[in-house]
Amino acid sequence: MRPERSLKRRIAQSFALLAFILSLFFCLVSYTAVEVIESEVMDDRLEKIIEVLIAHNSRQEQYVPPPGISIFIGDGIPQELRSVQPGIQELLLHGRESQALVRDHNGGRYAVVQDMTQFEHLEFVIFSSLGIGFITSLLLALIVGLATARSIVAPLTALADAVAASTRPSxxxxxxxxxxxxxLARAFAHRTEELQQFLSRERLFTSDVSHELRTPLTIMLGAAELLKLRLNNSPGQQEIAERIRRVAAETTERVSALLLLSRAPEKLAGTVVSVNSLVRIELERYSPLLVGKSVEWRFEEADGVWAQGRPELIGIAVGNLVRNAFQHTECGDVTVRLRHGCIVIEDTGPGLPESIAQRLFERFVHGRETSTEGTGLGLSIVKRVTEHLGWDIRFEQPEQGGSRFVLEFPPVAPGH
Structure with missing residues (x-):
């Protein structure tokens, strides 16, 4: 699993995102509240004080301002305030942060100054606390998120490990x-039990198939060898007996390979084999399918093509494709091209409908929708064999019609 897409990380990120949004909201609310206090409450206070100051001065009465407030009239106004425009001003007065309200009235200038040093310090403390709280909230959200994610994901991880270890469903x-x-665990248990029962039935079936097929094949092989010995004086018939013997022997090998592929594919260690000879054998094996048809086949090969794998499995893959091409082509030609790393089998047959081509390598899918010939397993077996060999297979539809199958494999040097 990619770490950035893990469930644990996404849960922690969700907690952090929620904390970020909430903390940002409260910071904005607090900042707005401080600004409102400064602009509305304190400014309004200065307005009221200057109104009282002007009224007292008009009556030539002395006015004593509240604590923290300084008042100035006429020539007594500090130099910093004499040239400013009337209204609220923020400035440094005698080296201290101050807020002043200047007003002109009946030819005289009045100024009310409030020392803001304490308020600025309080504002700094508030904003610093908000910043620390914001960062702390994110860190706490990450810690809580990771802890929560761990507690949520731990049972899932344990379940996945148990399934991977083939633990009994119960x-x-x-x-x-x-x-x-x-x-989820009960769904896994139910599905695992079904799969185990299916695999058990398949193993019993393959064991029965192995027993039932090997016996008649062994009899056929022995009978063919005995028949060949008795036909020493008939070379033509002896050749037929040898062909029967060879086919029975190869079929025995392929049955063993397919059964092993079904039950224990990891035991199918391969060797370096000549692909040229294997393709020629399959072409000769299925050439009788063209008897009576106006079809010609060609084999275009590069010299010394080698591959890693079991020869019987490679023969199964190539043989199925050659047989299909020979069987379904009624006129024209079948061309097999062998290159280093590639086998191309192309025919001029009827081709395949688009709906079939998309599902061609599935089990029980016939090459033609209305076909009842065959079991529909040939190409699915080819697909399974190529996957085991580490090969690739694809189907193409040539522009001139027909079918083209391409087998790609990693070429190797002989003896490697």
């Missing part, structure tokens, strides 16, 4: 839980 962790983990 022993899967969380199978008795009454939450979503329990639902």
């Amino acid at each position: 022993a899967l962790p969380g199978v008795d839980a009454d939450d979503e983990i329990g639902i």
